[in-house]
Amino acid sequence: MTATIGRLLRSSTLDYVFGCSVPEPEVPLFGAFVKAPAQRGKSDVIGLIYNIAIEDDPFVRQMIATPDLDEAYIQDQRVNRQVPIEVSVLAIGYRSDGGFIHDLPPQPPITLDRISPCDAAEIKHFTERLDYLRLILFAPDVPADELIAVSLRLAADCQPSEDRDRFLRNAGRELAKLLSRDLARLEKLLKRLKI
Amino acid sequence: MIRMGLELNKLTHKVDALGANAEKRLADLNKRLPVVQATFTAASAEQESLRKKAESVIAKQIRWAGAIPTDEPIRASFEKPEHPDRANIIAADGSQIPLDRHAIAQYYVINIGSIVFRHGLPDAPSIYTSPEVFFEDEDIYFENNTLSTEMINAKRDLRELGELARLAGIESALAPTVTFVDNSLLLYIITLRESNQSFSDRIIKEYLDHLTTIQKSGAAVAGVVDRPGSANIVRLLHLSTLEMDEIVPDNLRHVSAPFLHFRDETLFEFLKPGERSALFVLASSANKTYYEPFGHRVYFFFLNAGGRGTGNILRVEIPEWVAKDKMKLDLVHASIVEQSKMTNGYPYVFIRADEIAVVSSNEREQFQQMVMGSLIKRGFSPSVSQKQFGKELTRTGKRWR
Numbered sequence: 001m002t003a004t005i006g007r008l009l010r011s012s013t014l015d016y017v018f019g020c021s022v023p024e025p026e027v028p029l030f031g032a033f034v035k036a037p038a039q040r041g042k043s044d045v046i047g048l049i050y051n052i053a054i055e056d057d058p059f060v061r062q063m064i065a066t067p068d069l070d071e072a073y074i075q076d077q078r079v080n081r082q083v084p085i086e087v088s089v090l091a092i093g094y095r096s097d098g099g100f101i102h103d104l105p106p107q108p109p110i111t112l113d114r115i116s117p118c119d120a121a122e123i124k125h126f127t128e129r130l131d132y133l134r135l136i137l138f139a140p141d142v143p144a145d146e147l148i149a150v151s152l153r154l155a156a157d158c159q160p161s162e163d164r165d166r167f168l169r170n171a172g173r174e175l176a177k178l179l180s181r182d183l184a185r186l187e188k189l190l191k192r193l194k195i
Numbered sequence: 196m197i198r199m200g201l202e203l204n205k206l207t208h209k210v211d212a213l214g215a216n217a218e219k220r221l222a223d224l225n226k227r228l229p230v231v232q233a234t235f236t237a238a239s240a241e242q243e244s245l246r247k248k249a250e251s252v253i254a255k256q257i258r259w260a261g262a263i264p265t266d267e268p269i270r271a272s273f274e275k276p277e278h279p280d281r282a283n284i285i286a287a288d289g290s291q292i293p294l295d296r297h298a299i300a301q302y303y304v305i306n307i308g309s310i311v312f313r314h315g316l317p318d319a320p321s322i323y324t325s326p327e328v329f330f331e332d333e334d335i336y337f338e339n340n341t342l343s344t345e346m347i348n349a350k351r352d353l354r355e356l357g358e359l360a361r362l363a364g365i366e367s368a369l370a371p372t373v374t375f376v377d378n379s380l381l382l383y384i385i386t387l388r389e390s391n392q393s394f395s396d397r398i399i400k401e402y403l404d405h406l407t408t409i410q411k412s413g414a415a416v417a418g419v420v421d422r423p424g425s426a427n428i429v430r431l432l433h434l435s436t437l438e439m440d441e442i443v444p445d446n447l448r449h450v451s452a453p454f455l456h457f458r459d460e461t462l463f464e465f466l467k468p469g470e471r472s473a474l475f476v477l478a479s480s481a482n483k484t485y486y487e488p489f490g491h492r493v494y495f496f497f498l499n500a501g502g503r504g505t506g507n508i509l510r511v512e513i514p515e516w517v518a519k520d521k522m523k524l525d526l527v528h529a530s531i532v533e534q535s536k537m538t539n540g541y542p543y544v545f546i547r548a549d550e551i552a553v554v555s556s557n558e559r560e561q562f563q564q565m566v567m568g569s570l571i572k573r574g575f576s577p578s579v580s581q582k583q584f585g586k587e588l589t590r591t592g593k594r595w596r
Contacts, residue, residue: 063538081547
């Protein structure tokens with residue numbers, strides 16, 4: 001069974017936010033590929049984590065100034081208290097009939113749906129084409145360039161080692177097409193990708 | 196259009212008057228404070244005679260909500276004892292969905308939240324909730340009348356202590372253990388006993404049984420009251436000004452100037468952060484009639500739990516078997532101060548127990564929806580009273596005229 005890293009708090013066709021308790025060292029990470037069920041399990045909305053926020057909490061605020069805070073208090077706050085860590089995800093495509101569509105999903109996931117990380121095979125399959133990059137480039141209120149750079153590196157890691165450079169060069173070419181009128185931005189992005 | 200509801204502009208001058216009144220009251224109390232403090236000092240010099248006076252009040256069976264001095268000097272202060280390296284600090288709190296005769300069905304919910312904080316271990320504390328819905332006739336009615344809010348509160352108090360007794364049984368074998376309620380140990384329902392005697396007697400009996408269970412487990416127990424409004428010591432000081440032959444009900448019924456409207460808390464502002472006051476015995480008839488025969492006679496002291504400025508004064512109530520066991524008394528004292536370090540003078544476990552127990556308005560609505568669903572499934576058409584329906588109509592949106 002696929003690991004659950006959180007449950008959905010709110011969503012739209014453009015993006016969704018899920019809550020989770022204490023983040024594990026591995027998940028969730030900025031730029032990671034995640035999926036959420038949609039259309040009663042017929043589909044999965046694929047997304048990229050673009051923000052991880054821990055909400056302000058007056059109770060915690062009061063404790064911050066305490067020197068030598070015992071570990072039990074810290075663990076109580078992190079493990080027991082229901083203060084969710086909010087993770088924002090940009091929708092970049094969806095699964096349909098065994099394949100992936102690089103477009104906005106027809107329906108968003110529903111409240112309390114389980115959010116899971118995409119495994120390497122899914123990421124490799126999803127990134128066989130790179131049409132989804134335009135959804136990131138032109139998404140409002142998203143650190144698009146950083147997100148593209150990090151997610152492409154993560155996707156490259158899912159390729160066989162001999163194919164990684166080729167994958168990143170293909171990505172660079174796709175970005176060059178999409179940013180042909182914004183060479184300054186393209187240059188910065190390619191530097192981030194170290195192509 | 197004019198927005199109706201609480202028209203704040205109509206209260207402006209009254210709020211000004213309220214502020215002025217508070218200022219005047221404070222000035223009046225400050226003016227009388229030196230006299231009250233001097234009485235405290237004088238009374239402390241004659242502690243034995245004061246104790247005899249207090250005991251004579253009890254012997255004469257006069258209703259008097261004062262305090263009886265113990266062997267500790269009444270103006271003494273005691274520093275925070277050493278906290279054990281390892282101790283279990285347990286607190287329970289309750290919340291409820293009240294019985295509402297305008298609701299779709301007759302029920303109430305009591306939710307008890309509790310926390311076991313294992314001081315000295317790095318683990319997250321254990322937290323528990325124990326919700327229960329009451330709807331049977333015997334839960335809803337007492338002698339043909341629906342239960343009053345006070346009666347349901349008493350059932351909640353009973354469940355809080357029951358939860359502490361349960362947890363004390365599990366935890367106290369592992370380390371020194373102290374259990375807390377954030378309330379008086381003397382049940383409020385006792386003061387209303389005349390109108391519901393058999394109900395109160397049943398609650399009190401079970402409450403005392405829980406205290407005995409905690410005692411047998413080896414754990415300590417205490418009730419903690421923040422911003423206590425009590426005036427037991429003030430009444431004791433008033434008593435100190437009377438001669439033995441003046442100790443009659445009429446003279447004790449009300450305190451007179453300079454003691455009028457003083458609260459005990461003010462008298463113990465001399466306590467430094469971490470210090471506790473002397474122990475006193477609560478001189479109420481309920482303490483003597485109900486608690487004393489079972490060995491649970493209630494003692495109390497005041498404690499500066501620290502926090503902002505000069506600290507926060509708490510009133511701590513303990514049964515006699517804690518008051519007379521130095522290790523348990525010290526554990527109560529030290530753990531409250533330790534637990535209040537990062538939460539400005541109010542114990543951390545109390546804040547968490549409240550947070551765990553509280554039933555939010557959203558949860559209340561969700562539960563009502565569950566009840567409604569259950570009724571509809573059985574062919575009912577549940578509805579709230581017309582009065583409640585009207586309130587829901589007018590209170591869900593903005594009100595305009």
